[in-house]
Structure formats: structure tokens, C-alpha cells
Amino acid sequence: MKKRLLSLMLASAMTTLMLAGCGSGTTQTSSTEEKATTETTDTTKDEAQTTDTAKDTSSEGGLVGVAMPTKDLQRWNQDGENMKKLLEDAGYQVDLQYASNDVATQVSQIENMISNGCDLLVVASIDGNSLGTPLQAAKDAGIKVIAYDRLIMNSDAVSYYATFDNYMVGTKQGEYIVGALNLETAEGPFNLEIFTGDPGDNNANFFYGGAMDVLNPYIESGKLVVKSGSKDFADVATANWSTETAQSRMEAILSSYYADGTDLDVVLCSNDSTALGVENALEANYTGKWPVITGQDCDIANIKNMKAGKQSMSIFKDTRDLAAQVVKMVDAIMKGGEAPVNDTKSYDNGTGIIPSYLCEPVFAFIDNYKELLIDSGYYKESDLE
Numbered sequence: 001m002k003k004r005l006l007s008l009m010l011a012s013a014m015t016t017l018m019l020a021g022c023g024s025g026t027t028q029t030s031s032t033e034e035k036a037t038t039e040t041t042d043t044t045k046d047e048a049q050t051t052d053t054a055k056d057t058s059s060e061g062g063l064v065g066v067a068m069p070t071k072d073l074q075r076w077n078q079d080g081e082n083m084k085k086l087l088e089d090a091g092y093q094v095d096l097q098y099a100s101n102d103v104a105t106q107v108s109q110i111e112n113m114i115s116n117g118c119d120l121l122v123v124a125s126i127d128g129n130s131l132g133t134p135l136q137a138a139k140d141a142g143i144k145v146i147a148y149d150r151l152i153m154n155s156d157a158v159s160y161y162a163t164f165d166n167y168m169v170g171t172k173q174g175e176y177i178v179g180a181l182n183l184e185t186a187e188g189p190f191n192l193e194i195f196t197g198d199p200g201d202n203n204a205n206f207f208y209g210g211a212m213d214v215l216n217p218y219i220e221s222g223k224l225v226v227k228s229g230s231k232d233f234a235d236v237a238t239a240n241w242s243t244e245t246a247q248s249r250m251e252a253i254l255s256s257y258y259a260d261g262t263d264l265d266v267v268l269c270s271n272d273s274t275a276l277g278v279e280n281a282l283e284a285n286y287t288g289k290w291p292v293i294t295g296q297d298c299d300i301a302n303i304k305n306m307k308a309g310k311q312s313m314s315i316f317k318d319t320r321d322l323a324a325q326v327v328k329m330v331d332a333i334m335k336g337g338e339a340p341v342n343d344t345k346s347y348d349n350g351t352g353i354i355p356s357y358l359c360e361p362v363f364a365f366i367d368n369y370k371e372l373l374i375d376s377g378y379y380k381e382s383d384l385e
Helices: 002-018 023-036 045-057 074-089 103-115 132-140 166-180 202-221 243-258 272-285 300-307 319-334 369-374
Strands: 063-068 093-098 120-123 144-148 158-164 190-195 266-269 313-316 356-359 362-365
Touching (some): 093 103, 120 319, 132 144, 144 319, 166 202, 166 313, 300 362, 300 369
Parallel strands (some): 120 144
């Protein structure tokens, strides 16, 4: 940053002495910003030169690398675009990359961001344990790293963590099930099946843990019965949060435990992509009473299913709020200060507690989805038709 500041001061002095016009510099900055944000896996020599030129001609901000896991899930597209827009509005250049859920691609993208001169990295990891080498390079270069939504594990290069309260996500899902089935007073028993997320995503442990802390007393008392016997995290995890994987597992469960007409009362799904797989399997292979189904992210397909009575609720994590908070953190760091945080106890990545900012999730269901999602401008009514 100091070298960059000195370069800017020298460039400014030379510009004044030579009476060079500023209009062409502005045009060049606009052009290079556009190239620096190209969402490609490989960074060419020309793109690297473009990024350097953009940095030299900018009079404010800096270059922020934003590494997102995939475009395959709707929420990551929204996260990336929200962050890019808000960072650019705040005067920063943004190199936004998506890695198609491939760890090697994400590693390469982060390495390119470092070599191209990014001043700060915001990283939503694919596998929280696989970024040690590139993040060490970032640390060696003096580049701060903000882990975005997914905690990056076993790396002391992580400076901050920005996410939603992921344990609370799980507890809200569990509490919804308690209320929907009236578990406090109903006689039961009720049949439950469990689907959580990718074992490489540390958040999946929090979602699962929060929900199971609520539901375990009812499982232990026999009021909730897991007929498949799959209760441990390793048995209910879903690789890559895949809809197809969740659907295949649900089909196997239905065939083995519910084909005789036994009712399935509730399915705990940690997010909407797994919930969608469960719902697809139920539509094709189940004729009993439709179960309570939880979710998370308020994806369009799932809200449509909610309107059709096929999904009971979904946790709404307004990515606009999280992006806005990350921009505040970036701004504080780039100006030489400490990022604002509200949690310094909960998130240990294996090298120590990572100072974190936690946004609060809420849940959407049929009675409030319009207020949360449409009235707030998150979706248009036509998106959900």
C-alpha cells in the first residue's frame, strides 16, 4: 500500500508538471475497471497489465479481489454481484471470480489476484481447509483476508470473518419444526429425516449443530423418530450441497422406509438446494401426507414451492446486508484501521479466534415472504410466478 501511495504521488506530480489532460485518464480507468472484473478462471498477461494500469490511474480506493465458490447456486451470484456493486460504489476496483466449485480453480484465481496486485481479498471458500498455500502468499505480501460467509480453516492469514449467525440459522430451523409439529404438547411420534450440507463447508456444522441442539431432546424422548437411522453429521451431509445428491438419497430412504405407506412428518434440510432435491424425490416417489420441510437462502425455485405448499419455510439471509457490512470492513482496513466486528468468541479456525461480524438471519414462510422478499426489493413478484 505504501509503495502504491508513493507511485500515485509521483504520478500526480509528473501530471501537473506536464499539464497533461485528466479526461483521458478517466476514460482509461473506466475501461480497465471493466476488464479487471472479467469473471474468468485464467488471468492472461494482458489482463494483468490492465489491472496494473487501472491501479496506477485510480485516484482513490484500491483493488479488491473477491473469490466466490460457484455460479451454480443462486445465492452466490447474488452475493458476488451485490459485493461488486457496493465496493465499486465506494470507490474500489473489484476482481470478481467464480470457481465452479473446483478447489484447484479457486486456488489459481486467488494466486492470480495476489500477483495482479490486489490490496485485499474477500474469499468465500469451496473447501475451508484447502487454501493454506495461496493465503500464506497473501499474508507474506501484506494482504489482509476477509473470510466471507464460510470460515477458512487452519490459516493464520485470515484477518476477519463476515457471515450470518450460522448457529442461529440451525436453531431457527429446529424451533420452526417444534412449533409446526407442536412438539411440546403433541403426543407423537413423528417421523423425521435429516439433510445437511457439504462436509468441507464449516457452516454446515453450525447449521446442523444449531438444529440438532433443539431437536435432540425430542429424538431422545422418542417423540421424533429417524426411521432411516441417519442422524450423525457424517451420515446426513450432502457433498457440494448438491440437489441431485439429496434427491438420490431421499429416493433411497423413501424406498426403504416409507414405501409401505408410512407417513414422513418432517424433513430438516439445512438449505434450499438440498430441500429442492428432497421435494423432487417426494413428488416422484411418495403418496403420503406431505411433510414439513425446512430450507435456507430463499432461492426462487424454493419460494415457488413454498407458494405451492411443498416447502414450509426458508431462512432468509439478505446478502445485501452482508455485502454492505463487508464493504465497511474493507473500507476500515484499507484506511489503516480495524474492521468493525461484533463477535470475538465464537469462531476458531484452528489457529485462534477470528474476529467476526455476524448478521442476523430471519425465516420466511407463506405469511411473510412478500414483506421480506418483494416489498424489500430483493425479488420482483414476477420472479416468483
